[in-house]
Amino acid sequence: MGKKIILGIETSCDETAAAIVDSGIKIISNVVASQASLHATFGGIVPEVASRQHILAISTVINTAMTESGMKINDLDGIAVTYGPGLAGSLLVGLNAAKGLAFGSSVPLLPVNHLEGHVYATWLNESFNSEETEFPLLCLIVSGGHTDLALMTGHGQFKLINKTRDDAAGEAFDKAARVLGLGYPGGPEIQNAAEKAEGTEKPFPRPKVKNSNDFSFSGLKTSLIQRAVDKNIYPRNNETCVESGLINEIAFAFQEAVVDTLVDRTLKVASELSVKGIIVSGGVAANSCLRTRIEQKSPLPVVMPKPALCTDNGAMIASAGYFKFKEMPATKWDLDIAPGLRIGESLV
Ligand code: KG4
Numbered sequence: 025m026g027k028k029i030i031l032g033i034e035t036s037c038d039e040t041a042a043a044i045v046d047s048g049i050k051i052i053s054n055v056v057a058s059q060a061s062l063h064a065t066f067g068g069i070v071p072e073v074a075s076r077q078h079i080l081a082i083s084t085v086i087n088t089a090m091t092e093s094g095m096k097i098n099d100l101d102g103i104a105v106t107y108g109p110g111l112a113g114s115l116l117v118g119l120n121a122a123k124g125l126a127f128g129s130s131v132p133l134l135p136v137n138h139l140e141g142h143v144y145a146t147w148l149n150e151s152f153n154s155e156e157t158e159f160p161l162l163c164l165i166v167s168g169g170h171t172d173l174a175l176m177t178g179h180g181q182f183k184l185i186n187k188t189r190d191d192a193a194g195e196a197f198d199k200a201a202r203v204l205g206l207g208y209p210g211g212p213e214i215q216n217a218a219e220k221a222e223g224t225e226k227p228f229p230r231p232k233v234k235n236s237n238d239f240s241f242s243g244l245k246t247s248l249i250q251r252a253v254d255k256n257i258y259p260r261n262n263e264t265c266v267e268s269g270l271i272n273e274i275a276f277a278f279q280e281a282v283v284d285t286l287v288d289r290t291l292k293v294a295s296e297l298s299v300k301g302i303i304v305s306g307g308v309a310a311n312s313c314l315r316t317r318i319e320q321k322s323p324l325p326v327v328m329p330k331p332a333l334c335t336d337n338g339a340m341i342a343s344a345g346y347f348k349f350k351e352m353p354a355t356k357w358d359l360d361i362a363p364g365l366r367i368g369e370s371l372v
């Protein structure tokens with residue numbers, strides 16, 4: 025594979041993002057416009073608000089990424105874009121912007137699976153030597169919508185091994201934060217509260233699915249709600265006065281239960297599949313407790329993107345596009361969005 029300059033565009037959820045990446049590993053520019061504060065008022069993502077905001081932001085975000093890189097459209101070798109999974113109205117904005125640019129400039133369009141993008145954020149680590157990468161690898165992808173264990177046998181080659189039966193880990197963090205009266209997105213809020221915990225609350229159960237390595241977080245969510253009701257934290261009304269120490273301790277116990285479950289299940293599957301290493305990626309991989317715990321417990325090498333590149337960005341999409349398409353393909357103009365796309369699945 026020669027040196028290639030790729031523009032990556034990402035709009036699958038609530039981040040409007042664009043980046044220029046050289047040869048799948050070197051970030052030249054990376055622009056992320058987050059809508060989090062807009063959705064925080066509602067305590068979660070409102071799809072209509074998200075797609076409208078993408079429309080307002082997309083041109084500026086792409087222009088800024090181009091300007092900061094010092095490149096012209098004709099310097100690009102490919103335009104990588106997320107076509108799924110994600111929110112339909114949000115995906116449409118990025119895909120159509122990318123098609124428009126590709127059409128106007130005759131640069132090939134590279135359709136990217138968002139989940140594979142999360143994995144490729146690891147290739148953007150300066151210390152990660154992509155020449156020395158040994159496959160197979162086990163990838164834990166933990167985001168707001170997914171908790172997947174996928175076997176990666178080579179570049180762009182993924183097979184889904186286990187997934188969540190109900191809520192995703194990020195979703196569990198977001199819901200827990202809402203119950204505890206913390207902000208949105210919930211993951212960083214739970215992490216901050218847990219770091220301030222002084223005492224210890226009774227541990228939460230570690231959720232298991234019978235005879236399977238799949239994940240399940242809805243039971244844990246129910247235990248948390250029950251605990252919050254018992255302690256008069258939830259539902260909250262104007263007279264509820266909650267001691268923040270208690271919230272911090274519950275957040276700590278909840279984070280421990282999620283992290284232990286993710287780490288134990290990943291290490292079990294990694295050993296069953298005899299992989300050479302583990303990749304942890306997706307928004308929840310920014311969690312410092314998860315990062316430390318898996319590094320401490322894993323007998324295998326563990327690689328993770330930098331925390332800032334764990335959440336949605338365009339650079340990971342550009343990197344995935346580079347590694348997936350050894351030859352730049354002819355653009356498929358009839359390419360549509362795929363909101364329910366899975367890891368390893370391809371509609372192109
Ligand atoms: O990958 P991502 O940016 O978007 C999706 O593809 O869903 O992941 C967002 C999720 C949210 O649920 C957010 O609460 C969670 O990642 N998250 C975290 C942390 N930072 C973000 N969860 C736990 N700890 C964090 N530090």
Ligand code: ZN
Binds near residue numbers: 138142168306307335
């Ligand atoms: Zn994501």
